[in-house]
Amino acid sequence: MGMTSQKQPSAGAWRPAASEERLAYCLLAPAVLLLLLLIAYPFVASVYMSLTDRRIAMPGRFVGLRNFTELVLEDEIFRQTIWNSILYVVGAVGLKAVSGLAAALLLHAMTRGRPLFQALLMLPWVVPASLSVLAWWWMFDPMSSVINWVLVSSGVVGRPIRWLSDPFWARSAIVITNVWRGLPFFALCFLAGLVSIPREYYEAAETDGAGPVAGFWHITLPLLRPMLGIVVLYSIVMTIADFEIVFLLTRGGPRNSTHLLGTLAFHVGLSGGRLGEAAAISLFIFPVLAVVAYFMLRAVRHGTEVG
Amino acid sequence: MRRSGAGKRCLVYAGFLPFLVFALFPFYWMAITSLKGNQEISDLQQIPLLIQKGATLAHYRYVLWETLFPRWMMNSLIVSGTATLASACVSTLAAYALARLRFRGSQFFGMAIFVTYLVPPVLLFIPLSRVVAFLRISDSPWALILTYPTFLVPFCTWLLMGYFRTIPREMEESAMVDGANRVQAMVRIVLPLAAPGVLTAIMFAFTISWGHFIYALAFVSSNPKKMVNIGLATELIRGDVFYWGSLMAGALLTSLPIVAVYGFFAKRFVSGLTAGAVKA
Numbered sequence: 001m002g003m004t005s006q007k008q009p010s011a012g013a014w015r016p017a018a019s020e021e022r023l024a025y026c027l028l029a030p031a032v033l034l035l036l037l038l039i040a041y042p043f044v045a046s047v048y049m050s051l052t053d054r055r056i057a058m059p060g061r062f063v064g065l066r067n068f069t070e071l072v073l074e075d076e077i078f079r080q081t082i083w084n085s086i087l088y089v090v091g092a093v094g095l096k097a098v099s100g101l102a103a104a105l106l107l108h109a110m111t112r113g114r115p116l117f118q119a120l121l122m123l124p125w126v127v128p129a130s131l132s133v134l135a136w137w138w139m140f141d142p143m144s145s146v147i148n149w150v151l152v153s154s155g156v157v158g159r160p161i162r163w164l165s166d167p168f169w170a171r172s173a174i175v176i177t178n179v180w181r182g183l184p185f186f187a188l189c190f191l192a193g194l195v196s197i198p199r200e201y202y203e204a205a206e207t208d209g210a211g212p213v214a215g216f217w218h219i220t221l222p223l224l225r226p227m228l229g230i231v232v233l234y235s236i237v238m239t240i241a242d243f244e245i246v247f248l249l250t251r252g253g254p255r256n257s258t259h260l261l262g263t264l265a266f267h268v269g270l271s272g273g274r275l276g277e278a279a280a281i282s283l284f285i286f287p288v289l290a291v292v293a294y295f296m297l298r299a300v301r302h303g304t305e306v307g
Numbered sequence: 308m309r310r311s312g313a314g315k316r317c318l319v320y321a322g323f324l325p326f327l328v329f330a331l332f333p334f335y336w337m338a339i340t341s342l343k344g345n346q347e348i349s350d351l352q353q354i355p356l357l358i359q360k361g362a363t364l365a366h367y368r369y370v371l372w373e374t375l376f377p378r379w380m381m382n383s384l385i386v387s388g389t390a391t392l393a394s395a396c397v398s399t400l401a402a403y404a405l406a407r408l409r410f411r412g413s414q415f416f417g418m419a420i421f422v423t424y425l426v427p428p429v430l431l432f433i434p435l436s437r438v439v440a441f442l443r444i445s446d447s448p449w450a451l452i453l454t455y456p457t458f459l460v461p462f463c464t465w466l467l468m469g470y471f472r473t474i475p476r477e478m479e480e481s482a483m484v485d486g487a488n489r490v491q492a493m494v495r496i497v498l499p500l501a502a503p504g505v506l507t508a509i510m511f512a513f514t515i516s517w518g519h520f521i522y523a524l525a526f527v528s529s530n531p532k533k534m535v536n537i538g539l540a541t542e543l544i545r546g547d548v549f550y551w552g553s554l555m556a557g558a559l560l561t562s563l564p565i566v567a568v569y570g571f572f573a574k575r576f577v578s579g580l581t582a583g584a585v586k587a
Contacts, residue, residue, distance in 0.1 A: 017409070023489055024410040031401035031460055032416070038457045039423050042434035049434060099326075106323045111316060117323060119570075121330050126569045128518020130536040131558045135333040138340065138551050144351050146336055180329060187326075234425075241427030244520040248540055262429035262521070269433045270525055279433045286430065293422050300421070 050280035056273040067280035078281065081259040087171060088260060089239050092178040097232055099179065100186025105220075107187065108194045118188070125184035133248045136177045140164050140249065167257035170250050174258055177245050182238075186231055193227035194220070230299050233292045240288055261285055334562075341366050341556035348551055366552035367560070370543075376557055378531055379538035383561075386451045386534060387516035393452070394459035395509050399501070401460070402467035403493060407476075417468070424461035431457070432525050439526050450526040451534070455516050462515070463508040470504030471497070510572060514565050535561050 050067055054060025071078040103121065107114055124132060139146050140163035148160040163173045201219050210218070243262040246252060252259035252267060259267070261284055269278025340348060342362040353359050370376045404410070405417050435457075439450045478500065479492040487495065498505075523534040530542060539557045543550055 020408050020489065021410040024404040024408040024413070027400040027404035027408075028416060030397045031420075031464060034397065034456055034460055035419070035423050038435065038438070038454060039426060039431065042431045042438060043426075045437065046431065046434040049437075103323070103326045106319055106326070109319045110323075117327065120327060122569075123334065123566070124330050126514070127334070127562045127565060128514070128536060130518050130520040130540065131562050132333060132337075134540065134554055134558045135337040138555065139333065139336060141551075144349060144355070146355055149351055149355055180333070183326075184330065237425055237427060241429040243429050247520070247524075262427075265429070265433060266521070266525070270436065275433060275437070282430050282433055285427065289425060289427070289430065293425050296425070297418060297421065 046279040046283060049276050050283050052276045053274075054276040056275060060276050063276070067277050071277070071280060077256050077259065078264065080256050081261060081264045081281075082284070084171070084256075084258060085240055085260050088175060088178070088242070088258075089236055091171075091175045092182070092239050093232060093235050095175065095179045096182045096186045096235060097228065100183050100231075101190050101224075101228075103183065103187035104190035104194055105216075107191050118191070121187060122184045124181050125188075129181050130244045130248070132181070133177060133245055136173075136180070137249055140173050164250055165254050167254055170254055170258050174245050174249055177249065178239060178242060181245070182235060186235070189227060189231045190224065193224045197223050226299060230296060233296050233299075237285075237289055237292045241285055337555045337559050340551055341553075341559055343552060345552060366556040369553045370557045370560065374543065374553070374557075375531055375533075375538060376535070376560075379533055379535035380561070382448060382532060383517060383535040386448050386455070387513055389448075389452045390455035390459060390516050391509055391512040394456045394463055394512055395505060397456065398460050398463035398467055398508065399498070399505055402464045402471055403497065403501075405464070406468045406471035407479075407493075407497070408489075420461050420464050420468075423457075424465050426458075426461075428458055428519070428521050432521050435522070436525055446527055446529055446532060448527075448532065451523055454522050454526065455519060458519075459512045459515065463512055466508050466511065467501070467504055470501055470507075474500045507572075510568055514568070517561075517565060 049060070051062060051064060052060030053063050053067075107118055107121070110117065142162070142165060145160065145163060147163070148157075151157045152160060161169055163169050197220065201223075202215050205215050205219060240260070241262055242260055243266070246258050246260050246263045247266070250258045252263045261281055265278040265282040268274050268281060272278075339356070339358060342364075343358055344360060344363050344365070347353075347358070347360050401420070405413060405420070435454055436445075439445050439454065442453075444450045444453065474497060479496045482492040482496045483489065518536060519534075520536065523537045524541075527533055527537070530538070533542070535557075539554060539561065543554045543557060
């Protein structure tokens with residue numbers, strides 16, 4: 001079949017060719033169907049479920065916003081979870097951004113061996129967290145933590161740290177593990193940003209007498225900002241929705257000090273059978289997702305406009 | 308003008324060393340634990356960073372012959388392989404349409420794909436567990452083969468859209484001038500050119516499926532049907548020090564396929580990651 005070939009590339013108002021449009025919808029159909037059935041429908045179902053007192057193997061009654069008000073106003077564990085999530089996201093994303101930038105700057109300054117070092121640094125990001133966190137679990141083991149062995153025998157601390165049984169140290173442990181896992185991604189994205197900054201900027205600054213520190217503040221950081229913004233936003237969603245690090249290391253303990261929304265929803269919904277309440281808990285991720293998606297879409301569009 | 312002496316260069320590598328140690332130590336510790344005898348694992352009187360009393364493969368033998376580990380590996384291979392291939396097909400078609408064809412709503416669909424790409428599985432596992440129960444596929448590989456594409460398809464489509472855009476339009480236009488229709492041009496010209504991109508997407512999708520945790524934990528519960536990462540985390544763990552060796556051996560064996568793929572394609576992995584995950 002012949003196509004109505006447009007000579008000039010889409011200038012002004014165009015009507016899509018009917019056959020092209022039909023083909024597009026055919027090609028999109030499987031993906032759209034899948035996303036409607038397994039993302040859009042479950043999302044709507046979860047909103048509905050969160051308004052009921054549904055339990056496993058029992059039909060729920062409509063209870064309005066009771067799940068939400070009870071969680072926010074009365075549920076100590078839930079409030080604790082929100083506080084944990086804030087600490088976790090701020091701590092982990094902040095540390096990942098700073099250390100990722102440091103690693104990227106070092107990699108960028110390397111004259112030889114960069115591909116090798118970059119590949120090695122990437123390993124924590126490549127190996128699935130559900131496997132590597134097992135190693136961290138063992139490293140935080142109360143009886144024979146190798147981290148404690150190093151700290152005690154080098155004299156940094158007097159006695160072993162209670163990594164997973166003390167609330168403060170348990171929180172530190174999950175943040176450390178998350179930073180370990182996410183740092184390579186930050187470093188790699190920042191490195192891609194650094195590489196794209198033209199050398200001439202630095203050379204010009206140098207002839208004007210600016211040192212490397214001034215160059216970092218006045219050239220590197222401003223030019224890296226769009227990339228920094230996107231990576232941080234993306235990481236906020238991924239970090240607040242983290243599951244396996246907490247599930248494997250602490251299961252939310254000690255005394256619920258490390259529960260995140262995902263692990264609490266799992267505990268309440270699938271272990272406890274209170275589906276309505278669990279749906280409400282996991283829906284608290286949604287506002288964060290919506291805000292981040294809005295800003296990321298804007299950033300992505302802006303980025304493509306600029307080129 | 309430039310003061311990049313040998314001293315500064317050394318400083319860069321010295322500064323990078325802590326990052327390297329931080330990144331690699333857990334893997335070293337995993338490997339060395341898996342090769343130690345049980346007595347040595349629990350003994351902290353000696354320096355634990357080295358194998359002092361001789362290496363042993365006992366933990367590997369235990370994991371491979373006396374647990375369900377091989378079975379779990381098989382489950383993971385089947386589920387990850389099927390979900391990955393199905394998602395790659397669906398995504399290639401969708402990405403081609405979104406990157407190349409002009410139709411009403413193309414912007415909207417592109418945005419929808421991007422937003423679903425951001426949706427974390429943690430948000431949906433409760434209602435999906437009901438969907439899976441409704442379809443009567445709870446506790447079967449189908450529960451995972453059906454649900455894994457929810458995060459694989461948005462990811463692969465987004466990645467492939469970027470890839471299709473790098474293929475010059477002129478190539479298919481000239482084919483169409485020569486009398487091929489849109490579908491023929493797509494199948495004969497664009498898809499072969501996109502093969503490296505599709506391969507990258509397959510590689511990523513497989514890695515993500517292989518390590519995916521929450522659906523595998525929530526939707527499959529009987530021991531012999533578990534995915535390998537869930538099996539390791541739930542069945543080999545007894546809170547007893549004598550299991551650490553076999554747990555580390557199992558985790559290492561399970562990481563190997565991923566690391567092998569990564570080592571083989573390291574360069575593409577790195578560029579694909581930044582292209583797919585951050586940029587349009």
